[in-house]
Amino acid sequence: MTSSLILSVITFIYGFSAALYVASWIFKKASIGKAATWITLAAVVGHVAGILLRWVESYQMGIGHAPLSNFYESIVFFSWTLAVIYLVVERAYQNRVIGAFVAPIAFLAMAYASLSPNINDRIQPLVPALKSNWLIAHVIACFVGYAAFGIAFGISLMYLIKHSGRDRNSRLLALFPEQRLLEALNHQMIMFGFLFLSIGIITGSVWANSAWGSYWSWDPKETWSLITWFIYATLLHARMMRGWHGKRLAYISIIGFGAVLFTYFGVNLLPGLHSYSQ
Amino acid sequence: MKPKDPNSPIARIWDFFSSVRLTVVLLLTLASTSIIGTLIPQNASPADYFQTYGPFLFRLFSILDIFDMYHSWWFQFLLLLLTVNILVCSLNRLSGTWKIVFRKNPSFDIDRFRKIPNQTVFTDSRSMDALKAIYVPRVKRRFGYVRMEDTEKGFYVFAEKGRWSRLGVYTVHFSVILLLIGALIGSFFGFEGFVTIPEGEAQSQIHLRKTGDVLPLDFAIRCDSFHVSFYESGTPKEFRSDLSILVGENAVLKRSIRVNDPLHYKGISIFQSNYGKLPPNIITLNLVSEETKMEYRKELSAGQKIDLPEGAGTFVFKDFRNRYPFRGQDLGETVIGTLIAPNGNSEEIVLPLKFPGFDRMRKRALVFSVEEINPRYYTGLQVSKDPGVWVVYSGFMIMILGCYITFFMSHRRLCIEVTPKGNSNRVLVTGTANKNKLSMETVVSKITQDLAA
Numbered sequence: 001m002t003s004s005l006i007l008s009v010i011t012f013i014y015g016f017s018a019a020l021y022v023a024s025w026i027f028k029k030a031s032i033g034k035a036a037t038w039i040t041l042a043a044v045v046g047h048v049a050g051i052l053l054r055w056v057e058s059y060q061m062g063i064g065h066a067p068l069s070n071f072y073e074s075i076v077f078f079s080w081t082l083a084v085i086y087l088v089v090e091r092a093y094q095n096r097v098i099g100a101f102v103a104p105i106a107f108l109a110m111a112y113a114s115l116s117p118n119i120n121d122r123i124q125p126l127v128p129a130l131k132s133n134w135l136i137a138h139v140i141a142c143f144v145g146y147a148a149f150g151i152a153f154g155i156s157l158m159y160l161i162k163h164s165g166r167d168r169n170s171r172l173l174a175l176f177p178e179q180r181l182l183e184a185l186n187h188q189m190i191m192f193g194f195l196f197l198s199i200g201i202i203t204g205s206v207w208a209n210s211a212w213g214s215y216w217s218w219d220p221k222e223t224w225s226l227i228t229w230f231i232y233a234t235l236l237h238a239r240m241m242r243g244w245h246g247k248r249l250a251y252i253s254i255i256g257f258g259a260v261l262f263t264y265f266g267v268n269l270l271p272g273l274h275s276y277s278q
Numbered sequence: 279m280k281p282k283d284p285n286s287p288i289a290r291i292w293d294f295f296s297s298v299r300l301t302v303v304l305l306l307t308l309a310s311t312s313i314i315g316t317l318i319p320q321n322a323s324p325a326d327y328f329q330t331y332g333p334f335l336f337r338l339f340s341i342l343d344i345f346d347m348y349h350s351w352w353f354q355f356l357l358l359l360l361t362v363n364i365l366v367c368s369l370n371r372l373s374g375t376w377k378i379v380f381r382k383n384p385s386f387d388i389d390r391f392r393k394i395p396n397q398t399v400f401t402d403s404r405s406m407d408a409l410k411a412i413y414v415p416r417v418k419r420r421f422g423y424v425r426m427e428d429t430e431k432g433f434y435v436f437a438e439k440g441r442w443s444r445l446g447v448y449t450v451h452f453s454v455i456l457l458l459i460g461a462l463i464g465s466f467f468g469f470e471g472f473v474t475i476p477e478g479e480a481q482s483q484i485h486l487r488k489t490g491d492v493l494p495l496d497f498a499i500r501c502d503s504f505h506v507s508f509y510e511s512g513t514p515k516e517f518r519s520d521l522s523i524l525v526g527e528n529a530v531l532k533r534s535i536r537v538n539d540p541l542h543y544k545g546i547s548i549f550q551s552n553y554g555k556l557p558p559n560i561i562t563l564n565l566v567s568e569e570t571k572m573e574y575r576k577e578l579s580a581g582q583k584i585d586l587p588e589g590a591g592t593f594v595f596k597d598f599r600n601r602y603p604f605r606g607q608d609l610g611e612t613v614i615g616t617l618i619a620p621n622g623n624s625e626e627i628v629l630p631l632k633f634p635g636f637d638r639m640r641k642r643a644l645v646f647s648v649e650e651i652n653p654r655y656y657t658g659l660q661v662s663k664d665p666g667v668w669v670v671y672s673g674f675m676i677m678i679l680g681c682y683i684t685f686f687m688s689h690r691r692l693c694i695e696v697t698p699k700g701n702s703n704r705v706l707v708t709g710t711a712n713k714n715k716l717s718m719e720t721v722v723s724k725i726t727q728d729l730a731a
Contacts, residue, residue, distance in 0.1 A: 063509070124511075124513070125509045125511070125513060125515065127513055127514055127515075128514060128515070128516055128517050128536065128537035128538070128550075129537050129538070131516075131536075131537070131538055132538040181716070184714075184716045188714075191685035191686070192685070194681065194685070195678070195681045195682060195685055195686075198677060198678060198681055199678055202674040202677070202678065205674070206671070206674070207538075209667065210538055210539075210540060211537055211538045211549070212549060212551070212660060213470065213540065213547055213549040213551075213660040213661075213662040214470060214660075214662065214664075215664075215667065215670060216461075218315060218320065218348045220316035223312050223313075223315060223316045223348075224316060226312060227309045227312050227313065230305045230306070230308050230309035230312075231305075231306075231309055233305055234302050234305040234306055234309070237298055237301050237302060237305070238298075238302050241298035241301075242298050242299065242302065259309075267316070270316055270317070
């Protein structure tokens with residue numbers, strides 16, 4: 001399978017771009033940062049080519065389906081979305097330090113998908129429960145949401161680092177965006193992620209109703225996605241109505257992403273309906 | 279909506295529920311308690327729980343309804359509190375928002391705009407009238423509502439858009455209430471049950487999942503046939519039941535259902551849930567005579583008695599088992615029959631499908647083996663009725679729409695004040711937005727460039 005090979009190579013390109021973003025931040029070299037942007041862009045293009053090729057390969061194997069059907073494919077899609085959203089943010093805010101905190105997430109996710117012995121990267125046929133048009137909508141919405149939360153997580157880390165930096169003018173913090181901007185960006189990413197998480201939960205729920213005859217059955221994955229939703233809903237209300245800001249919101253954003261990770265990885269350790277996505 | 283007397287008990291309750299602090303507490307409590315039910319499997323058998331947790335924890339968890347916690351009184355109570363909280367908060371703020379949104383001429387206070395930190399100033403040497411003619415249409419390009427008024431020496435332009443987007447958050451809250459109403463309708467007027475039907479048979483009653491009670495239906499479901507197919511790797515590819523809906527003796531509807539493709543009849547939905555194998559009705563036996571080397575084939579159904587060739591007696595197809603332990607080994611699917619010799623002696627005959635030579639061990643004249651079985655399946659169906667599902671689905675759609683409006687649209691107001699200054703004019707551009715203030719700053723600077731050009 002050529003697509004798996006392409007995606008493995010892409011993993012290293014992400015690693016390289018992440019290293020460049022960090023280097024450009026630490027050594028304050030704008031040229032390295034520019035290179036990092038172009039390399040990330042190349043990785044994103046190669047990445048989508050790998051995903052599309054995997055789609056084609058599945059048809060060649062006679063079990064054609066969108067490459068969004070198992071754990072491996074979902075992580076691959078997550079990293080791609082994360083990289084795309086990041087590039088948009090970088091372009092809009094013209095700041096590459098964020099890349100030093102976000103690009104490693106894309107790299108680590110890809111590395112985990114490609115290298116972990118527990119993850120099967122073969123193209124598998126769809127079991128009956130997955131044969132639904134809701135599959136694509138559900139997976140795309142969830143992982144776009146997760147990717148946005150991933151970026152919010154990286155930005156919240158930056159906020160906390162900037163905030164705790166005793167010397168506000170320290171060399172490393174100088175290139176950070178202003179706190180105000182980091183905070184606004186965190187909030188924007190969370191609103192974006194929340195909309196998509198809601199769509200993801202809703203499409204999953206409609207799908208469950210057509211597959212099993214019940215739109216909500218409190219299975220662990222459903223429940224954890226709702227827990228994640230509650231956490232981000234808390235953040236949105238606390239900020240909007242109670243004027244919470246700064247460190248508090250950064251912490252909730254980090255806890256929220258922890259819940260995302262548990263929904264994604266931890267729940268597979270628990271029994272439930274989503275067991276096929278292991 | 280708020281009660282008049284601030285000290286009355288109703289006013290206090292109202293105040294309690296109108297606080298967003300309560301919302302934050304409730305959301306975090308719901309989030310953290312929900313974790314419990316994902317760690318402790320729900321609705322398992324009491325015996326399993328007792329074994330896992332021991333007598334003390336078992337008692338404690340039973341009292342707190344932890345084994346079915348999402349339907350427990352305290353969890354439902356938290357949901358109820360959240361609902362009241364959402365309602366009161368929304369009603370409390372709605373009247374204010376309503377006044378802003380539904381008014382013909384938006385109010386506009388120039389002094390407030392002068393104090394806004396988000397502002398730019400430039401000078402424009404063109405004449406006052408020329409500026410009016412240029413500014414108004416340029417602002418109209420970006421804003422829906424534009425109003426120009428003359429002041430003592432100059433003029434101002436006031437513009438705004440997205441006023442109605444202030445209603446977005448109420449839309450989201452309304453959708454949450456709809457979800458809860460839909461869920462309530464479902465739990466009061468709906469049911470969830472299951473039924474297993476062997477191929478060729480019909481059932482008109484189902485078992486309810488919650489209580490295990492039997493519920494009779496107005497019609498019968500007949501399983502005409504069931505099909506399962508597998509991929510080469512052995513994972514299942516498709517489960518399909520060909521069903522008929524029978525009213526009296528008539529089949530009023532015939533349809534195949536698959537996973538993700540249910541059947542709906544008179545508000546009741548039938549889903550493919552599971553399947554299983556039944557003992558075959560008909561088997562084909564192969565008999566080989568050791569003496570004459572003749573081969574015979576006999577077809578017989580369950581319980582049927584047949585005469586054997588060469589005067590060897592009679593044979594009854596007594597039983598079929600999916601497993602048959604033999605000397606510590608499982609022989610798999612096995613037919614069990616009784617052979618009655620002409621002298622009246624009976625003997626049990628064991629015929630594992632996987633080992634056709636197994637019967638040779640008896641060392642008799644006639645060697646039995648099973649040539650073919652007609653496997654029979656039963657289909658497991660989920661049968662449910664949920665009249666609240668459309669309320670829930672409308673809630674879903676309204677929620678998506680409401681989130682989009684709330685997060686990505688805002689009420690933006692812009693003010694341009696022009697006052698003469700020496701030979702030229704001083705132009706002040708300011709703007710506010712109820713949300714996403716950073717992007718309003720961009721809008722103000724873009725408009726400024728636009729006007730100065």
